[in-house]
Amino acid sequence: MASKKKVPAMNTSSTADIAFLLLCYFLMTTTMGSQTGLSRRLPPMPDQNQKVEDQKVNRRNIIVVKINSADRLLAGSEPMDVSQLKDKIKEFLSNPADDPTLPEKTMTDIEGYGQYPVSKGVISLQNDRGTSYHAYIAVQNELVKAIDELRDEFAFKNYGKPYLNLTEEQQDIAKKAIPQNISEAEPKDVSKK
Amino acid sequence: MSKFGGSNNKKEVPAMTSSSLSDIVFMLLFFFMVTTQLRDTENKVVVKLPEASQSVKLERKDLASYINIGTPTLQYQNQYGTDARIQLNDSFKTVDDIRDFIAAERESMSEGDRQFMTTVIKADEDVRMGIITDVKQELRRCSALKIMYQARRPATD
Secondary structure (H helix, E strand, O other): OOOOOOOOOOOOHHHHHHHHHHHHHHHHHEEOOOOEEEEEEOOOOOOOOOOOOOOOOOHHHEEEEEEOOOOOEEEOOEEEOHHHHHHHHHHHHHOOOOOOOOOOEEEEEEOOOEEEEEEOOEEEEEEOOOOEHHHHHHHHHHHHHHHHHHHHHHHHHHHOOOHHHOOHHHHHHHHHHOOOOEEEOOHHHHHOO | OHHHOHHHOOOOOOOOOOHHHHHHHHHHHHHHHHHOEEOOOOOOEEOOOOEOOOOEEOOOHHHEEEEEEEEEOHHHHHHHOOOOEEEEOOEEEOHHHHHHHHHHHHHOOOHHHHHHOEEEEEEOOOOEHHHHHHHHHHHHHOOOOEEEEEOEOOOOO
């Protein structure tokens, strides 16, 4: 009984060193920053054999936003600053007074909501080869902001909550009611001028 | 101890148990392993992202392929100049190489995930739109239509 040997404790002080080494390895080789950006869907390339059909879009349904090589902005037919663009786009898309020069609306049946006058407005974004990316993103950002604010207004009116707090189905409804119709023009249109 | 005399009669300080230290470090390790992702490429171009307040988070990082556009870093400037260049994976490429790059990226994904593939355009804010338009046209030709212009949220929200 008295000769019971004590098992010597294992020296664990180096485990911490090993773990630190691993930790440092992961700290060096990985990145943490979440990536953010503006999502877009490009239009598919038209088939070469297919005859290019002129999409007949009524003139009142289109707003052309042009950025030239000096990063100056032209929306519709008037030059403006980037800060003014958002309100212009909001007015264009919502057309509150049913102005005949602004886009028409069609009553569309939205699943889970009912009838809603959806605007047929399309924003056509054109840029020059010399436009800086910085200005281009700034304009894209304003366009998204305008649409997001309209969706927010829609959400407040119908659900009393901002768009981001809606359920997924409600967000889908808002997306259908205020679609994001931004067309990025073919570059050939751009080089002409 | 006592047989060495009074001069050595100091009390020994008990050793600190460091066994829990490794647990703490492992916890840190797991935290970083879970929250970070492996950096797959080395940046050979300088990219200062433009600011956009409306930027949204990229949903599936594993389905993204990156196209970096910017001026080469200092060590490559004598070789490639200071004009904006495209970097795919680890080397400088031209617009024509995008097709192969996209095809390779598609190949590496599972069948069901291919439709969700996102091409992230990571361009410096000072590049001209010409090169980006070329890239966009090439992407349309490869029918990689889901793109994202990478941007950062401004610091003051």
